[in-house]
Amino acid sequence: MARYLTPIRLGILILTEQYLCGQFASSGQLGVLSFIASHITARAGPTGKDGQDAFVGLDAHAVEILGPLSKCASDVPGRTAYDALLQRLWKLDGLDAVYELFERLGQVIAPGSDPEEMQKVVSRASPLSQFVRRCSVEFTRLQFADTQALWAAFVAWRASTHAVWAQRNPDAAAHYSEVASSSRDRPTNARRSMTEEEGRYVSAEDTNDLITSSVHHLQKMGTRVPDAMRRKLQSWIHEQRDAGVQSLQHFLAFFEHWRSGQYTMALESLHRYFDYSLIGKGTSGGTDNMRIYYQYALLHLSVLHADFDCWEESVDAMDECIATARENQDSACLNFALSWLLYLRQAKPDNRVSAFGSVSGLLGGVAGEQDEISFLKAKARETKHWSLLSSTLLEEAKLDMYTVPNMHPEPRSEAVTDRFQTGSTTKSVELIMQSAFVNVQHNLRTLMPATSLFEGAAFDRLAQSQLAARAHDTIQIVYGDQAPLSDRTRSLCRTAYGIAQSGRCSAGLDMLRAYLPCVNGVLKLEQRVTGFMNLLQLMGSLRNERLDAAAYYHSQLLPLRSLGDPELDFELDLLEIDLYVRRRDLDTAMKAVNTHIRQNEGHSPADIANRLHFLVLKSTIFALSGQATKGFSIALRAASTAARLRLLPTLLEAITALAIILNDLSEFDAARRLLDAALPMMIETRHCRLTARSFVTIGEAHVGLAGTTCAPDSSERIQQIRAAEIHVERGRELYARLDDTSGVLDCLVMKAQLARWRGDEQLAARADAQFAQKLRDRHEAAE
Structure with a gap:
């Protein structure tokens, strides 16, 4: 495989020669030059869904790529630049003609070029000159076998233009057919169909760029490489022996195994990726580059451990990453690691305390999570790391929803809801709006869907169901495939669950079933969609009093508790208690409610809304069991706290429970x-x-x-x-x-x-x- 040259670039070289020889009309020169510039500066990259559009330029035939030239005029009346280029393409009758082409192009940038042979001389500093010189150098480096393969690929690539060229040049086409028949190079339809399938030819640089772009897409969107794209990448990588490409190959495999839920294979691929990276960079970059790669290896390793619920290993890897980033003075890596460490403490606060548990581990003194957030925001503004600023604002919004200082610091006897830290929804909404402003101001497209998710959650807490639904719909309608797959999945699950709560359970199920193929192969997201489907079926079974079916769906949902998804766990807990109540098993229901209340007491930060909801359920169960007086004080304090914190849905639940108890009294x-x-x-x-x-x-x-x-x-x-x-x-x-x-x-x-x-x-x-x-x-x- 050639390092840089491809049939497409050979065609662009021929077009460049024609442009320099002045074979195009003045009205068409700008269009031709723009076409050349777009191809010599373009880089492979996935722009469409799952990176499928990355193959448009690499996998297309000449008739598809060169088609835009038909709008540019040539110097011959009635002929376009496309016709003139095809005439020159089909004049190439062998490798000798290719060698002659590079000899002529070499004179374009030579100091002593003959003005009679070329009407224009290209400046050595221009992008066009750099392109011509690189193609010439790469051609001289090719071994003879690679040169033959390049020529065969070029013949297959231009075959798609034979019909148009033969129609415009019948005499030349007839002569070519005679010559081709004698040399077994017939431009027939059968021959062309064979060469079109076998003649895909991609350079090493294109493969490297494509893999890099695919890795970037996987890292940003959280998807997996489609099967067709994976097969082509594997075949292209197999033809190369470059250490850099092998390194990226293992990094690509790391994301593939990660998304598919293969923890061991993902870990092995990550180790191989950084081993190859250290070999490739160490020979040219020395020890410094090796140390930089090491800290980012630890960063990826920590994220991988956390995604598979290996929290202690994740904290260990993050501690070492922070220490290495401090030693190397890499502020970007250090700030991101601190932000991730903040997330780890909020996700699993019962874990072993990290050596860098807060900013106090770095700066000394006593500090808490609010101080760490202030530190991260200040560093983000100082370094103009706007994505870190936006994500930190969202983390602060989440923290304010759960754990801001108590509004009643004095001790109270028999306090049901005032003994723990409580949240502020209004402050959270303000922080979410600040994050949205940063996203729009600095065009942070990948963070916009996450901000919409937080916005929808805040509107839900304010009982603004219509606004919450619009925030979730924004992710699907406005951002679409440009949003990370995890954000799209979360928004769709919330939308479907909201539809089911409004009475259209079958519509919510149909929505989830239609979306399930989109997350096929991404294990955690597929499990989340399947879990919400089972939740809706459990909800429908409880409403229809099909308790046996409800017990079956409940048993199907129990293994999903290991996913560590708070939203899924909370909804499952509510439906589980509803199942016990409908069975009139009030003792079991009360035990389950008390268990969840104790778990929320020992978990910090715990969502205050969830705890208040369980307290309301406890008062309702007391009322159902004929002990309304026991539930009255619980429901009253829950309603008071919910009103103070503006948790309106929980307040409405508490008011209904109070009304039921008042009727009993x-x-x-x-x-x-x-x-x-x-x-x-x-x-x-x-x-x-x-x-x-x-x-x-x-x-x-x-x-x-x-x-x-x-x-x-x-x-x-x-x-x-x-x-x-x-x-x-x-x-x-x-x-x-x-x-x-x-x-x-x-x-x-x-x-x-x-x-x-x-x-x-x-x-x-x-x-x-x-x-x-x-x-x-x-x-x-x-x-």
């Missing part, structure tokens, strides 16, 4: 007024089950008011019963949208009782018929 008017104030915001959240339960609870409060505060047969009592019927019917409609069988049956029973209380036997009979039909449908679905 016969405080019907307080329950009604509480839910009347919160109901508009509940409807905006698109959380159908919470809204349905609130409507039913308001209906129960109206029934309680009719029975305790109204005289028998009074108009006020009739009004209360009618209001209860309206709210119960609204709740039934929402339960029907969710396909929640248990909720619909409860509403129909209440509807029939209220109708009989009013003396409307016809309405009661219809409700009984609907109840019986719903029971038959459930039995048929179970069978």
Whole structure:
């Protein structure tokens, strides 16, 4: 394989010779020169989905590459620059003609060039001269076998233009056919089809550039190399023996094994990559380059260990990386390592403390995570490392959501929610907006989807479901394939889960099924999509009261707890408790809730919203077990803390739980007024089950008011019963949208009782018929 020369570059050399000889009209010279410049300065790189467009220039035929020249005029009337170039291409009848071409081009930049042979002389410092000189030098270095292979590839490459050339030059084509027949070089369709498949010819430099670009794409997007692209890369790499290409080959294999979940093979490929890098760089760059490669090897090694949940090994590798970066005074590597170490402490705070656990390990003194964030932001602004600044702002936003100083520092007895650190959603939104501004100002495209994810999470905490959905849709619609695959997967899973919560569980499942092929082969993302599919199926089974099917999906989801995905684990915990409640196994449900509360107490930083949600569930279970008074103080403190921190969805859950408890305590008017104030915001959240339960609870409060505060047969009592019927019917409609069988049956029973209380036997009979039909449908679905 040639180091630099390819059939495409031979064609560009012929075009360059024509341009220097003035064979193009003045109106077409600029277009021809632009075409030449675009090819001598272009680099291989993946610009499309999964890097597929990287092969457009390397794998295309002459008719595809040279086609734009048909818009440029030549010096012959009626002929384009494309026609003139084809005429010169087909004049090359053997290696002798190629040698003559390089001899003529060598005179273009020679000091004593003859102006009669060439109308123009190229300056030695120009890009065109550098291109011609490099091609000439590389051609002289080729061995004879490589020269023959280059010529055979050139014949195959130009074969696609034979039909157009023969139509314009019939006499020359006939002569060429005669000569080719005698030399077994027929330009027939059958011969061309064979050479088109065998004549792919790529230089070593193109292969090196393509592998580098592919590695960059894998590192940025988190995808895997497509099968067709991998096969071509392997065949091209096999033809080379260059140490640099072998090094990149192992780096490419490292990302492939990493994304496919092969931890051992990824580790081995990473070691081989840096071994070859040290050999290649050590011979020319000396010890300094070897030390620089070593610290980046440790950086990649730490990320690899963390992705496979080897947290202690990850911390060890990061400690050594920080020490090496400090020794080599590599501020970029050091800042990134500190940022990654901050992430490690937030992901697994129970691990062994690192020697560089905070900035205090570097600067001395006592420092915390906020000090480290301030340090990283200052260094990012100082070094103008804007991607580090944006990511640090997002880390600070996450930290403020979870662990900012307590707003009530004084000790409190029997405190349920004030004993631990709490978060600030409004401050987090401000930091996310700052990160978005940095992304737009400095065109940080790869960080924009991550900022949208944080933005959607913040809007969810503020009960702005519509804005959260738009933030997630932005990643799919605006950024598309330019967004990292992990960000696209997370946004789609959140979108599908939100759709399911609004009552369209089948639509969310269809969305995930359609997306599953996009993450095929990327193990963790494939497991995440499969996990959310099982979550939606578990949710649908619980709503349909198919408890055996729900138990099956629950057993399928249990192994996914090892993924360490907090979002997936939290949703699974909620559905698991719901399964116990629907089985009327309240003791097991209470044990599970207490276990999760204790885990959140011992985990710092722990999401305050998750802990408050489990506290609300605990109060609800107390109410279901007939111990409403025990759950009242828990629900009240949870609602107070959620309101103070503006965790509005959790606040609405707590308000609903309080209303249920107040109804059990016969405080019907307080329950009604509480839910009347919160109901508009509940409807905006698109959380159908919470809204349905609130409507039913308001209906129960109206029934309680009719029975305790109204005289028998009074108009006020009739009004209360009618209001209860309206709210119960609204709740039934929402339960029907969710396909929640248990909720619909409860509403129909209440509807029939209220109708009989009013003396409307016809309405009661219809409700009984609907109840019986719903029971038959459930039995048929179970069978």
